[in-house]
Amino acid sequence: MKKIICIGEALIDFISIDKGKSLIETSGFMKKAGGAPANVAAAISKLGAEAYFCGTVGDDAFGLFLENTFKNNNINTEYMFKLKDKNTTFAFVSLMENGERDFEFSRSADECLSFDMIKDNLERFDLFHFGSATAFLGGELKETYYKAKEYALKNHKLISFDANYRDSLFGDKKELFINCSKDFIKDSHIVKLSDEEAFLISGEEDVEKAAKKIIALGCKFLIITLGKKGALLTTKEKQVLIKTKELKMKDATGAGDAFIGAVLVQVLNDKEKDMEEVVNMANLVGGITTTKVGALESIPSWEEVHEYIKKEL
Secondary structure, three states: OOEEEEEOOOEEEEEEOOOOOOOOOOOOEEEEEEOHHHHHHHHHHHOOOEEEEEEEEEOOHHHHHHHHHHHHOOOEEEEEEEEOOOOOEEEEEEEOOOOOEEEEEEOOHHHHOOHHHHOOOHHHOOEEEEOOOOHHHOHHHHHHHHHHHHHHHHOOOEEEEEOOOOHHHHOOOHHHHHHHHHHHHOOOOEEEEEHHHHHHHHOOOOHHHHHHHHHOOOOOEEEEEOHHHOEEEEOOOOEEEEOOOOOOOOOOOOHHHHHHHHHHHHHHHOOOOOHHHHHHHHHHHHHHHOOOOOOHHHOOOHHHHHHHHHHHO
16 A cells, blocks of 8 residues: 655644634634644545654643544554643634634644654655645754655655645745745645645736746646635646536535545556546545535545545436
């Protein structure tokens, strides 16, 4: 079975129980496992490849909860480290009526991953996925990100990058985010961005122009997700909009992570598979994920995806 390592943060999503209210207005929260790399690992596992989560959490009740949740979702936790002197990172999330989210982060353990913790046996992995929302903010995690990328390049591994920009995290550090993103885009086989991220990184206001500018940085495949419109696939040779079926959205959390997970599994399982078909199926996986609340538990298996397709025929 193909192996993918997903490097970055695992955290607790505290999701408001009062849908449509801001974090200021909410009266309470429910606890869910989260963190973009962990969500991607869950998608990869459900869709037929071997997923390793790589990151640091607190040696506390929340870190143990995450570890147990990952194991229950068949995510390998060999590269997940619980730190005694740090707390598990939290994200507080409020779901608005349209399914979009209001975020606040409380960062701690996730920034402490060092390359020495993970450098042994990296040759086992077929693909290195970089999709952390927090890695570019500093700490040992940032240095580890760059070292892991260099390892993957030198050893001819596939590299994927998902920017996962959060304005509440970067604020006045947008240039830092842009520059670090470009460092990873130029070396990646597959890049997935939202339209907001594409505009920010490229400086363009038109998505097709933004895509052309970004693909010129060096990546092979660029996928810009456009919400209900679908996804724009760009290579050096062509651009194509791959439309998606609009589903009734309850929660957008984890949809982008499910999408890129579906892309990576398909590419690893069949390197000759047409990327338009890959993105079309990933659109479905991401869309189905939005029909439930939460991240990990909302991601469908291929069986669920094919059941959905049968119902639509």
